Amino acid sequence: MTVQAIAMRQTPPQAPSPPQGAGTAIDCRGVTVRFTTERGTVTALQDVDLQVAAGSFITLLGPSGCGKSTLLRVVADLIEPTAGSLTVLGDKPSVARERRDIGFVFQDAALLPWRTALQNVTLPLEVGGGASRPGNRDPRELLALVGLAGWEDAYPHELSGGMRQRVAIARALVSGPKLLMMDEPFGALDEITRDRLNEELLDVWAKTGVTILFVTHSIYEAAFLGQQVLLLAARPGRVRELVPVELPGERRLPVRETVEFVQLAGHLRRVLETC
Amino acid sequence: MSDHALDPGAGLAGAFTDDKAAQAKFLAHQRRLLWRKRILPVVAIAGLIFLWWAAVEAFDIKPFIAPSPVAVVQTIIAKFGILMTNLLPTAIEAVLGFVLGNVAAILIATAFVQKKTMEEAFFPVAVMINTIPVVAKAPILVLLLGNGMEPKIAIAALICFFPTLVNMTRGLRDVNPQALELMKVLSASQSEIFFKIRVQNSLPYLFSALKIAASTAVIGAIVGEWIGSTTGIGALIIQATYNFDSALLYATIAVGSTFSAAFFGVITYAERRILKWNVGRAV
Numbered sequence A: 001m002t003v004q005a006i007a008m009r010q011t012p013p014q015a016p017s018p019p020q021g022a023g024t025a026i027d028c029r030g031v032t033v034r035f036t037t038e039r040g041t042v043t044a045l046q047d048v049d050l051q052v053a054a055g056s057f058i059t060l061l062g063p064s065g066c067g068k069s070t071l072l073r074v075v076a077d078l079i080e081p082t083a084g085s086l087t088v089l090g091d092k093p094s095v096a097r098e099r100r101d102i103g104f105v106f107q108d109a110a111l112l113p114w115r116t117a118l119q120n121v122t123l124p125l126e127v128g129g130g131a132s133r134p135g136n137r138d139p140r141e142l143l144a145l146v147g148l149a150g151w152e153d154a155y156p157h158e159l160s161g162g163m164r165q166r167v168a169i170a171r172a173l174v175s176g177p178k179l180l181m182m183d184e185p186f187g188a189l190d191e192i193t194r195d196r197l198n199e200e201l202l203d204v205w206a207k208t209g210v211t212i213l214f215v216t217h218s219i220y221e222a223a224f225l226g227q228q229v230l231l232l233a234a235r236p237g238r239v240r241e242l243v244p245v246e247l248p249g250e251r252r253l254p255v256r257e258t259v260e261f262v263q264l265a266g267h268l269r270r271v272l273e274t275c
Numbered sequence B: 001m002s003d004h005a006l007d008p009g010a011g012l013a014g015a016f017t018d019d020k021a022a023q024a025k026f027l028a029h030q031r032r033l034l035w036r037k038r039i040l041p042v043v044a045i046a047g048l049i050f051l052w053w054a055a056v057e058a059f060d061i062k063p064f065i066a067p068s069p070v071a072v073v074q075t076i077i078a079k080f081g082i083l084m085t086n087l088l089p090t091a092i093e094a095v096l097g098f099v100l101g102n103v104a105a106i107l108i109a110t111a112f113v114q115k116k117t118m119e120e121a122f123f124p125v126a127v128m129i130n131t132i133p134v135v136a137k138a139p140i141l142v143l144l145l146g147n148g149m150e151p152k153i154a155i156a157a158l159i160c161f162f163p164t165l166v167n168m169t170r171g172l173r174d175v176n177p178q179a180l181e182l183m184k185v186l187s188a189s190q191s192e193i194f195f196k197i198r199v200q201n202s203l204p205y206l207f208s209a210l211k212i213a214a215s216t217a218v219i220g221a222i223v224g225e226w227i228g229s230t231t232g233i234g235a236l237i238i239q240a241t242y243n244f245d246s247a248l249l250y251a252t253i254a255v256g257s258t259f260s261a262a263f264f265g266v267i268t269y270a271e272r273r274i275l276k277w278n279v280g281r282a283v
């Protein structure tokens, strides 16, 4: 991507969004999600209020089963909230989804095994009327962006776990979403690979200006990536605290050795222990 | 693209190093495996034929009880014309039955997956029909369809139908739920989900069913010919048995099996070509 193209991407979209939604990517008000099964009703999310500014990077941290995935899925219109109202990029989630404003990276990459890396990245352009969107990006360029130039024709079973996740990220970016949901995308990777992909993800974020909601179980990952860390408590799932991340200097891996980072991680851990 | 520090990625892109020796070793290993796979069954079959020959010679078994392999080969050469004119109708019946049975199974599986009610209503019926043994279905179909090729084709089709129906229904249905969620995020239509996910997902299941069907279709055609037929491998088997012509009986069976194996081979070849992404994993 050229510098000019980056600049163009960061200008506001051609069709101006409604004023109240212009600066807010996600607006949750009293969102509650309940699941009813034969074993009873589970309240996955209880009265979640959350405003996410456009272009921000929010990481979600919380004990297993506290509703992190559920929150991502409500925002992406994969499930409907039981109660409460939800606005995504100024519209109903389903409208945002149909406009292709939402990209989703699943926990286990979820690549289609019968498609090559390139074909997997191209999939969003083939379905749901995705071919004609103005924000579409070149799949090959995106594969290069995530460091997979030369691997276009490899099938998923020929790729390592980290490479599959990169393909999934490229796929989520191909229709130029304004909002990217990432559900523990690097959970299964070794720490070194995870560090690399963290830095790369920050680069992608800086380049594309996309709003990111990122679920993780790692306190360090949450603190390193996020501008804010959203701590959720379990049973019922609810917002515990939205912790701003203020770190000195550039967001590169060595920042994790600063006093500020260590203090922040300590604070997150103490809150998490009570969630 | 060049303005950026993505070197770790660039390092990964170079993961294919140009190690000629290792590559050659890998290819040689692959070739050895392939030849093993080809030669071992040939050796096994040759060994069994030798044992058969030795047994017939050693125990002085009468030709009308069991022929020696030499006699069988002689019969195949001497009666090649007769064997081939009888193979032709059987082959046509088997192939037509195979196509008919599998197309029907694929269409019905599609309907089952689209409409759960259809499956709940008709799957038990399919199970019940499947429990009727072929030898019992054959006379019923001969009565219904007459003495021509039709009842044999119908039997071959019926015998192929069930495994394909079961496998295809599973293949169309057992899709990775995250793939479906992905399609929802992409606002894909039902037909896009069907053709880009379900059909692709079902192909490995379909091919394992087709490989079963390739041999059972031939069996179906042969069993069909046992009842009131004058040509075909099945008819020839009955004739040879009545005439105590054990050499001809064995020769006929050998020809039928060879055709069956060839049919299986064609399907396996098609699977390799079409399911490139799956073959790598299966091996």
Ligand SMILES: Nc1ncnc2c1ncn2[C@@H]1O[C@H](COP(=O)(O)OP(=O)(O)OP(=O)(O)O)[C@@H](O)[C@H]1O
Pocket (backbone or CB within 6 Å): A035, A036, A037, A042, A043, A044, A062, A063, A064, A065, A066, A067, A068, A069, A070, A071, A237
């Ligand atoms: N489809 C569903 N049907 C029934 N219950 C569900 C469903 N999805 C989630 N739940 C329940 O909702 C709660 C929250 O689930 P969720 O997957 O959002 O948790 P999570 O925070 O992502 O956990 P983890 O960190 O383990 O991924 C859990 O108690 C889970 O059992």
Ligand SMILES: [Mg+2]
Pocket (backbone or CB within 6 Å): A068, A069, A070, A183
């Ligand atoms: Mg989860």
